[in-house]
Amino acid sequence: MGALPFLARAATLGERRFLFVFCDGGWDPTYALAPLFGHPYAEMDGGGEVATLGGLSWVDGPDRPAVSDFFRAQAARSALVHGLEVRSVAHERCRRILMTGSAGEGVDDWGAVLGAKAAVERVMPHLVVAGPAFSSRYAASVVRAGRGEQLPQLLGGWSRLDSDLTVRGPSAGAAAAVEAALARRLERQLEQADAQSAAVARGALDALERAAVLEQRAGELDFGAGEDFDDQWATAVECLRTDLCRCAMVRFAGLYNLTFDTHAANTLQASHFELLFQSLGRLANTLDSTAGPDGLALSESTTLVVISEMGRFPMLNEQGGKHHWAFTSALLWGSGVRGGTVVGGYDDTMQSAPTDLTTGEVSAAGEPLTAAHLGATLLALGDVDPGEVGSTPPLSALLDL
Amino acid sequence: MSQALWLLGAGCAIALEPAPTPTWAPGAFEAAARAVVERGLPDPWTLRALYLDALSAGDAACPGSDDDLAPPEVSLSGCTSSSGWTYAGVSTFEETGTPEEPDFRMLNADFSITGPSGEALRAGGSFGFRGGGQGTTRWWEAEVMGSWGTPGVGGWLDPGGGVMLYARLTGDQAQLDGALDHPDTPLYTPGLELGACANGGADGELRLRSPGGVWASATLDCGCGFLEEVGQELGEVCVDLGPLWGALAGEGGW
């Protein structure tokens, strides 16, 4: 096998990174992000009051002080997007739409696109530590860590793998010889009869090279993420720090993994948001105190994208819960984000209020916000042409490029 | 396809089958209804007693709670008490009433409790009862939902049945609605009124399902009404729901 191009190409200055936090189940923005007190339909069953710092307003409510702790510390680097339409009320479909802008199956999520379109090729362009991922065209850019310890097990070889039939695994020398022979063979097969065959050969060769790099660095990494949210983002941060990935996805499932899907007992939202923002506070501090590949704090180059697949119906049901709602909010923090910014809002019917994309303010001359606006914004932050996934323009109001 | 009638739907065409012929006869309906009534209705008091009796055979370590089964006291695979009873699953039981004004509720049940001599109670669902007053002011409301079974007792507690019944009594009248899985003749009623008729008959719609899966209904007026199936009127039926009324209006309440 020849030189390892990924090591040689590991120059990273200027390229923004992304850490996606997927909050499972569909959160109720009125508990933390959207202070809709006085709204004719929004039932603010979590109580509290509006808190404001700089241009940012949020809900300062009981049982979730971590929300205000986070925003008081991070308002200058945080932006909120309200009224994002996800066009569905089915979890699976909402996830897909929020993360790709489309309801179809053959689509790529923002992480996959950003990973694949990075100026710098990385071993794991988009690392899915946990949580959803949608990929089609850029499937090869998405690396799943597995629900258990699968990725480190595969990297660790037969000393870490299990098999009912005994396998010792090849010696290091034999393994290296096989890898080199296979790489030569794949390089020959690049000269295939048609483009698709060549693409498969190129993909296989590329995967081989990336696997080799990751294998060499496996000892530095702890992929033991599991279900613990802090462990998950620690893994993601480590891979961002070492420039092994450009994007990473982690999943927050709430108290006792109950998720935000509170069809009954909506007050559980308070507990979920409290735990989430406690952890986000630690994550922000970690990104501040961790040097990235360029020597600067990772927070200088990393955008945190905190999302949930849908919102919740404005009013309580008979079980004290709230059903699904096709409009939601999102939190962006960190690199490239114009802090203290609120973009969009909810109209009198709790749908997306027309928004001026350049100011972020609700305006009759503006347009309702959709997941595609969020995606275009993230691509713009990542120096990827938003036209890559459609014609929807970015929310320039929150870009600080 | 014997009937060449096709409807164009959204992207599909449907062939209409010929109208089915009725499967019920009035006498069969009456006999089936009688069998269902004689088997009895699931009642929350019996379930409460079975559940609390079963839990009383536990000890401090298993299931670890006087009225609930829940992790971590009960592991996913269950635990066995010193008296040989095994508890597996989850439950949340609340009782806040008094003998005069009973109020208890099994909020959720998903468990299997097994005694030393065999299975005692398997459950998935909920039940509850609350009531008060006396004489003409007496009232209660109750429900039994889900699947409840214990072998060897017979009647409605035979394992394998399902129930979604809600009932309430005010003074000398009761209402019952919901569904009950009798092994041969599942029953459904959107609302039966009992106690209002001088002859003891019931008002309201009663539906029964044949073993072949066909539903027939009779809308009763003081116990009698016309039997209908697939839009065809099949004759008058009279259904004696006296035992049902007796059970609901009895001293202990349903």
Place this chain on the structure above:
Amino acid sequence: MVIAPLVWWACAQEPTPEPGPTPLDAPRLLRRASLDLRGVLPSTEELEQVRADPAALDGLVEGYLDDPRLEERVVAWLHERWHTRVDGFSAAWYDYGLDARDEVEFERAVGEEPLRLAAAVVVEDLPWTEVVQADWTQANTLLLEIWPLEVLDTGEGWRRARWTDARPAAGVLVSNGLWWRYPTDLFNLNRGRASAVSRLLLCQDLLAGPVRASDPLTLLEGGAEAAIREDPGCQGCHSVIEPLASALFGFHWVDEYAVEEMTRYHPEREPLGALLLGVEPAFYGEPTADLAAVGAAVAASEGFEACAVQTFAEALWRRPTGTSDADTLHTLRGQFRAGGLRVRALLRSIVSGAEYRAGVVQEGEALSRRLLSPELLQSAVEELTGFVWTAQGVELLDEDERGFRTLAGGVDGEEVLRPQSEPGLTWALALRRLAEGAGEHLARRGFEQGEGPLAGLGGARPGDAAFDAAQEELIWRLWGRAPSAEDLAEDQALWEEVQVLDGEQAAWAALVSLWLRDLDAVTR
């Protein structure tokens, strides 16, 4: 229905000529068909037969369609659309008092129940409509123990069985496995299941369109139920969803985690749909007395027939179909209909088509190289080498809690809904470990136990007749082509390098692992 022999012959033997890609050569095409239809590589003899006489291919493929291993392939294909072979349900092994070691067997049994029913319809050459009309299902020993089923035949493995809990005859529409995978709750009220019926069996995704009320105030003031009934923006989809959902209340559970509720059908709850949804059961406007009537209506719908064609075409073409495929799908549909809606006839038509046989593709959507899915890698490698990658009995390429199904490009049915079509990092890693394990196992069998294609090769070196024969036979079987001179030179260099390092057994293990990872081995 009996198909006139002349019509059948015409459909099977004279497919409409299609312009298109250059087909694979006969041995590679045989290999593709063998993997697709049997899950294993063709034998050396079969390959030799088509090398000598390419016209022999059709006869061999015809035999593959009769091969009992087709059942496993149908299960795998349908999982890619129905997504029922998931790694967990809301009821688990312990709910039935099973042993923890039975966990995966339990999950697979549940998830495969509807798939096995459909696969039995295919293997037994019944009309595909049986899938939604059968008064039977398929069950293995475990399901027969825990579910209300009576077995209808003898034998082992998956057997024909009948429900004993009064559920209507409606095939997979009354299968526990389908509704465990697509549960509902007291809020959703079977609407998600109705949508699943449409998506899985009619290939119509009712959730693809936007959810948007025409009058938001109807939604806010009357709630979702009012909007669904009254708002034109909601009615577009819900006029289909609600009546179909209303027909599914025999599977309405009071508690969606209670195994007592989930195990049995609840006939007494059938009328609840009309009460809770406010609409009588119907399928696209046609009233349905029960689920058997829904099954009959589904079976009679054109969407069902078209969806079957689309499903099996995508399974064999290994790509989603699109508008450019309309003509081909239309032709296939005609052949499917002429074949009495027998899937084996449809498979025969697909496999004989230019799209399936594509070898070199200069334009169009056809794939010339189709990645082997994890279960196909496993079955092919196992048959060739005897190596099956399991841990504590769990097939690691078929599971995701501890295994590598999605990492190797497979579908978990929850987050990954389509098979991966191009290599990726974890695909490469999983493949590498599988190849290492299989290579080592084959070499051990040959050198330590005197079994298999490497038996008796001790002392043989490249250039020796025995060495060269074993090399040629293995590569021929594995790739369906002869190695090039460059391949052979590379093999020799590798063998000699590892032989010096670790001995000849290790050198053979290395060679086999290399061959297993070759592009011609991992694609078809």
